[in-house]
Amino acid sequence: IASIVAGIQGNPRHIEFPKDNGKPRYTSDIYGENVFSLKEMSRTLPKPVYQQFLRQIRGGQTLDKTTADAIAHAVRVWAMDRGATHFTHWFQPQTDSTAEKHDAFLTLKSTFTPHGEEVTPLDVFSGSQLLQSEPDASSFPSGGMRTTFEARGYTVWDTKSPMFIQEGPHRTSILYIPSVFISYNGEALDEKTVLLRSSEALSKAACELLALIDPVPAGHPPRVGHVFTTLGTEQEYFLIDRSLYALRPDLKTTGRTLLGRLPPRHQQLEDHYFGRIPSRVLAAMSECELELYKLGVPIKTRHNEVAPAQFEMAPIFEEAMIAVDHNLLTMDVMHKVAHRHKLKVLYHEKPFKGVNGSGKHCNWSMSTDAGENLLDPTVRPESNYRFLLFLVATLKAVHDYGAILRAGIASASNEHRLGANEAPPGIISAFLGDHLTEVLNSLEEGRPIKNFSVPEFQTIKLGGTVLDLKVSNLPTISRDLTDRNRTSPFAFTGNKFEFRAVGSKQSPSFPVTLLNAAVAASIIEITERLRKQMGDKQYPSDQDKLVVIKEVIKETKNIRFEGDNYSDAWVKEAAKRGLPNINNCVDAFKQLTDNKHVEMLTKTGIFSTIELQSRYHILMEKYAKDILIEASTLIGMINQQVLPAAYAYRKDVAQGAHLLKDVDVDAQPEVVLLKEMSPHLSALQKDVAELEKQVETISDKHEDIEAMAHGACHQLLPLMEKVREHADALEGMTGDKYWPMPRYTELLFNI
Ligand code: ADP
Ligand code: MG
Structure with a gap:
């Protein structure tokens, strides 16, 4: 390992920036060049076809055959002119990643002449190929849905998301057709269909509320x-x-290190934030961004x-x-590009124990x-x-449906960020900042608001006298009225x-789907209350609005929290407030079967009961399997790497001690070390044997997904923790030369 580390070259790979006549092209010029955007469609399609397409995406109708055929032809020519040989429906099964199966444009046409069959090669892409495809769906999770109904799954072009081309191997390109994935009966087998439905539900609810509070003259x-x-x-x-x-077998099969000691340096690492980006990383980032710009990813x-x-x-x-x-x-392109730079990207939420984990902050609005x-x-x-x-309405969504929002972010990997040790608790609360808190408090208490809007408060004067610096040429910057709280979920x-x-x-899809759903449900309820409040008036007065706003402020107060969400005090306080603290996946997924949530999700038309059941099943099964794979990987690493390394080291130390005795030198240091290693070795051996037994018992339960998930959560995880403790202790005692895998310091400081 030392020689591998010594051989690592941090030199960045050279990347060719696109040029035009020797001059670098501007980003805005490259942006979206591989996307069959509306602009590109209007350029390549006959006008009536383009108009028809616009009507269809705006009205949400299905595409007719003539329009689809014309679009298919235009996009094929556009793609082939850019080196495409294949097309693929690109969809999002419930696996957190995307799926694709490539088909060539190439077709053979046979004609029969008196001299025999004549075969002509042709490039063809029809409207029906564009609209729909039937991948072999049996390998994607369906939670039993396809066995109950119909074995097949279909991908259907999602016309709202533009097609694009990506370079394949050998510089050929592939035309990507963003698609939804549904069963024969139209049930969602994917992440996208439900997101589309939730966006529709939210739009409908929001438009209704807006029409009520912002009326237009009759007839408009x-x-x-x-x-x-x-x-x-x-x-x-x-x-x-x-x-x-x-x-690292653990990183390769599970995405995280199942063992490994924290590097001594790690505490000083906060200074790394916003520091210089290592040059190899910067090169990978730039190449990744360049590809994403072409794909229209901003x-x-x-x-x-x-x-x-x-x-x-x-x-x-x-x-x-x-x-x-x-x-x-983005995730996919970074994965590919990192490879070219001899790097590996890790998206796992907690790849290294004791080191800050990764999230995907979803900034959301309407x-x-x-x-x-x-x-x-x-x-x-x-x-x-x-x-x-x-x-x-958003606060009410978090208040009424916080537990289902928690379910949307649960996974075996994210569990290490939510609820496990050294992670924030799984309590969903909302942070508003001083200004909005004051706004809501003043409304609730029916008193005037403290003066927050004066310019002095909103700005920090860089040219001010604080340090008595003459920097008056610097502009006055607007102070962010919402202070930051890095601990709030x-x-x-x-x-x-x-x-x-x-x-x-x-994938951000499921959490956003659930958030949209919860907010839609809250808006619907608030609209109903407004209607009740205004009585037989045609529109609510400001007073009516205030009454409802005040009511909801009061009702949702207990999910507002401005303090440190990671503190024990908050866990206690939240319990007092009666907020759910869901700290494992099994309890989180259970929320999908809870009556209140089922009712909300079905009433808004986002899920059917069957889809929810299937999703529950898929999530529980995936969770159990993820942990079983981790446990088996850990067992292999202990038996094949950790124990043999420790034995080998121990043997050498023991022999050394023996030799020392022969020459009459004190072997006490060696003996102390050997005595320190021994209990860990015995315990590790015992615990790993127990883990093997448990893995077998729990795997045998595969008919009963709930039992499996419970076992994984409550038996395997704690046992894996115990195993790790001993392995990590041994890592600390075993010589570098003997340790068979890169340690945390080597993994984290060689980029
Ligand atoms: P912050 O400092 O709050 O993290 P940024 O302005 O850099 O702020 O925003 C972070 C992310 O939030 C960016 O991806 C940005 O585009 C996104 N964002 C900004 N405004 C909105 C909005 N109205 N809806 C959704 N996302 C938004
Ligand atoms: Mg941010």
Whole structure:
């Protein structure tokens, strides 16, 4: 390992920046060049076809055959001109990643002549191939749904998300067709269908509330025709050297280290944040961004994260459905590009015990079709009733459905960030910051708001006298009225909520679907209350709005928390407030079967009961299997690597002690070490044997998913922790030369 480490070259790989006549091309020029965007469609399609397509995506109707055929032809020519040979329906099964199966455009046409059969090769792509495909779906999780109904699954083009091309191997390209994945009966087998449904539900509910509070003269269409959920995903990840990664069976099969001692340096690592990005990493990031720009993914920021070898990239926010596609593409492209730089990207939420974990902060808001952000507090939030209604609706969603939001972020890997030791508790609360807290408090108490809106408060004068510096040429910057709280799972940050508890590895789709659903349900309820409050008036008065707002402020108060969410005091306080603290996946997934949640999710039309049951089944099964795989991997590492290394080291030390005695030198230090190792070796052997037994027992229960998941959670995990303790102790005592896998220091400091 030492020689591998010595051979690691941090030199960045050279990347060719696209040039035009020797001059670098501008990012804005490269942006989206591999996307069959609306602009590209209007350029390549006959006008009536393009108009028909626009009508169809806006009206949500299905595409007719002629239009589909014309689009298929145009996109094939467009793609082939850019080197594409294949197309694929690209979809999002319930595996947190994407799936694709490539088909060539090539077809053979046979004609029969008097001289025999004549075969002509042709490039063909038909409207029906564009619209629908039937992948061999049996290998994707369906939670028993396909066995109950119909074995087949279909992918159908999601016309709202643009097609794009990605380079395949050998510089050929593939046309990607973003698709949904459904069963014969239309049940969602994927992550995308339910996200689409939830966006629709939220839009409908929000438009109804807006029409009520913002009336238009009779006969006029409503001011807002559609409300979009907006999403910006801050993606955190680790990058480590690939040759060291290859020596860690745990990282390779489970994405995290199942054993490993914390490096002594790790506590001083906070200074790494916003520090210089290592040059090899910067090269990988730049190449990744370049590819993403071509794909129309608006990556905006990149920086070091808190832990060593940890980084983040974030895009400009987009409509949620597109943002999810783009997040999955981002993860995929980084994975591929990292490889080229001899790096390995880790998306696991907690790859290294005791080192800061990774999340995917989902910045979420709602926007009208005119681009107005409904969560924008504006200058005087206290009298902006529209803002207040949407704000309290979101708080109400967290209050009423916090437990289902918790279910949406549960996974075997994210469990190490939520609820396990050294992780924030699994309590879902919301943070608002001083300003909004004061706004809500003053409304609740019926008193005037403390003066927050004066310019002095909003600005920090850099040219001020604090240090008596003459920096008057610096502008006055606007102070963020919403202070930051890095510990809150759901924090208001200026004009959006940041759902911070989402896992780095998971697709943002399910958590956002559940959030949309919960907010839609709350908006519906608030609209009903407003109607009741206004009586037989045609529209609610400001007073009516205030009454409802005040009611909801009171009802949701207990989920508002401004303090340190990681503290024990909060766990106690939350218990007193009666908030659920769900600290394991089994309890989290149970929420999907809870009557209140089932009712909310089915009433809003986002899930059917069968879809929920199947999802529960899939999640529980995946969880149990993930942990079983971890346990088996750990057993292998202990038996084949840790124990043999410790034995070999012990033998050499023992022989040394023996030799020393022969020459009459004190062998006490060796003896002390041997005596220290012994109890750990015995305990490790015993515990790993017990773990093997448990893995067998729990695997045998495969007919009973709940029993398996329970066993994994309550038996395997604690036992794995015990095994790890001894292995880590032995790692600390065993010589470098003997230790068969890279240690934390080697993994984290060689990029
Ligand atoms: P912060 O400092 O709050 O993390 P940024 O402005 O850098 O702020 O935003 C982080 C992420 O939030 C970015 O991806 C950004 O595009 C996204 N974002 C900003 N406004 C919205 C919004 N209205 N809806 C959804 N996401 C948003
Ligand atoms: Mg942020």
